[in-house]
Amino acid sequence: MPSLRQLTVESLTHLMESGQCTLGVDEDARKILREWMLSARKGVASPPPVPPPSPNAGLQCVEEKLAYLQQRAQNWKPARALGTLRDTMVFAVGNPHARLMLVGEAPGYDEERLQEPFVGRAGQKLNQILAAAGLPRESVYISNICKFRPSMGPDQGMANRAPSDAEIAACLPIILAEVRAIHPECIICLGGTSAKGLLGSGASVASLRGKWFECQGIPVRVTYHPSYLLRNDTLQAKRAVWEDFLAVMEHLHLNITPRQRGFFLPA
Numbered sequence: 001m002p003s004l005r006q007l008t009v010e011s012l013t014h015l016m017e018s019g020q021c022t023l024g025v026d027e028d029a030r031k032i033l034r035e036w037m038l039s040a041r042k043g044v045a046s047p048p049p050v051p052p053p054s055p056n057a058g059l060q061c062v063e064e065k066l067a068y069l070q071q072r073a074q075n076w077k078p079a080r081a082l083g084t085l086r087d088t089m090v091f092a093v094g095n096p097h098a099r100l101m102l103v104g105e106a107p108g109y110d111e112e113r114l115q116e117p118f119v120g121r122a123g124q125k126l127n128q129i130l131a132a133a134g135l136p137r138e139s140v141y142i143s144n145i146c147k148f149r150p151s152m153g154p155d156q157g158m159a160n161r162a163p164s165d166a167e168i169a170a171c172l173p174i175i176l177a178e179v180r181a182i183h184p185e186c187i188i189c190l191g192g193t194s195a196k197g198l199l200g201s202g203a204s205v206a207s208l209r210g211k212w213f214e215c216q217g218i219p220v221r222v223t224y225h226p227s228y229l230l231r232n233d234t235l236q237a238k239r240a241v242w243e244d245f246l247a248v249m250e251h252l253h254l255n256i257t258p259r260q261r262g263f264f265l266p267a
């Protein structure tokens with residue numbers, strides 16, 4: 001028999017998918033929902049059935065699950081209903097069997113054009129970091145918290161903005177379902193928006209770095225977004241990000257050479 005939690009999630013999902021984005025709840029209900037949300041983030045509760053499990057209950061392999069999620073994301077009403085995100089859906093890229101999953105913020109101009117996450121300047125920077133870590137882009141799974149480029153109106157041009165809390169919340173079920181499908185050994189949150197989504201923390205990246213967190217039972221590390229490095233081209237910033245990657249490489253028991261250990265240390 002489905003639990004109260006499963007029934008609640010299913011009926012809320014149904015409401016969201018039919019375009020309803022707000023709901024009045026009393027203090028008691030708010031308390032219970034908050035507990036469920038926190039336990040789901042820690043991975044101690046049964047996985048929330050969002051998107052609803054019904055048609056894909058028989059899907060076995062991760063490729064099938066991702067194809068299903070991609071199709072659900074394409075028509076994801078909670079995001080579309082906001083009216084603040086652009087039309088093109090940008091899903092994810094990489095190895096469905098990856099040991100490492102990287103989660104960014106939202107597609108920008110280049111990503112929307114090519115319909116692939118991290119293909120612009122921030123993506124090139126990310127590729128450099130991954131190559132330095134001995135983790136080619138094709139070996140990892142790269143996705144975003146928000147699957148649509150946040151809109152800035154008709155004169156947006158190449159400008160991008162970070163997704164709002166409402167946009168993060170609307171897209172969250174998709175990335176959480178990706179985490180369950182990929183089930184990586186480790187996740188890296190690239191930037192504060194990603195941490196806000198996966199960890200529910202609005203704290204600064206500086207204060208979240210250097211510690212392990214969990215999302216649905218998967219260890220999570222937070223580091224600066226690659227675009228931060230484009231804005232702060234300093235040894236100190238590069239070393240900070242590199243130390244986060246070294247911690248992840250250690251977690252994955254990857255071979256780390258003395259040369260790699262010394263990257264971006266002052267001469």
Ligand code: URA
Pocket residue numbers: 104105106107108111116117118119120122123144
């Ligand atoms: N920044 C992100 O967070 N994600 C992308 O896909 C591109 C830039």
